[in-house]
Amino acid sequence: MRLSPDELIFWQYGFIKLNATIMYTWGLMLIMIVSSKIITSKLSSGLNRSIWQNFLEIIVTTILTQIEQVGLSRPRKYLGFLGTLFLSIAVASLCTIIPDYEPPTGSLSTTAALAISVFVAVPIFGIEEQGVGEYLRSYTEPTLIMLPFNIISEISRTLALAIRLFGNMMSGTMIIAILLTITPFFFPIFMTALGLLTGMVQAYIFSILATVYIAAATRTHKAKPEIGE
């Protein structure tokens, strides 16, 4: 029984391997880029829009609203990164409907890559918003003794992001694989539906957590008002 799509290798040349994870990721990228290019080639701002343009607008405005609600004041700046995170994980999980497909997020390499990109993006956005000195000083909030604990918490929440997504996706595919060998007809369909639901929830969780981390890093500390005056 396969633990992850990493083990299904299509082509190998010495050290370089093309495994199922990479091929499925490329396929998803192709689908998303081609479909959004086609939909956004003829945009109209009147009342007469196509269904697909409406669909994309709903997605973009919902993501912008969510980013603003978490506490980031200019959501357009972060829409590229956070929207891409949400959409890639959501589409990767939605395509489970297609037979013979395994989500590439069911492999620890993909989820570790996503978590590392969040780990790198949080200081970049924080420094962009606050400046290097202010951002580094925020690690010593509230006291200097908290400095190692803040650093450890940064690393551990990156690890938790990667393993949470990997565990949810891997458990979904593994339960379906096990059930297919036991009761082949109806029960696997319910488990696939449950896997779809948890995939969408995990996509939302991943992007909301990334938003919360970025909001915590870009929160400017204004001067505290004097008490009693």
Place this chain on the structure above:
Amino acid sequence: MDTYMTTIAVASIVTSGITISIGVIGPAISEGRAVATALSSLAQQPDASATITRTLFVGLAMIESLSIYCFVVSMILIFANPFWNSAIV
């Protein structure tokens, strides 16, 4: 050595069963309490339902990830066991 292989096999299987069964007790109880509290606060303030729902889901994902850690350890013991692979060779 056959006795070592049997010992490794028995130990891994028993441990993975115990890991997953004890590991999900805590998260299950706390998720139930979290949902119950969220429901009662929704009943008290229905117009904050967006914030409450979003915070509930984020909290549930945090709790769920602990049981996922136990599940990953259990799967590693069964399917990607390093001691078993080196004992076979």
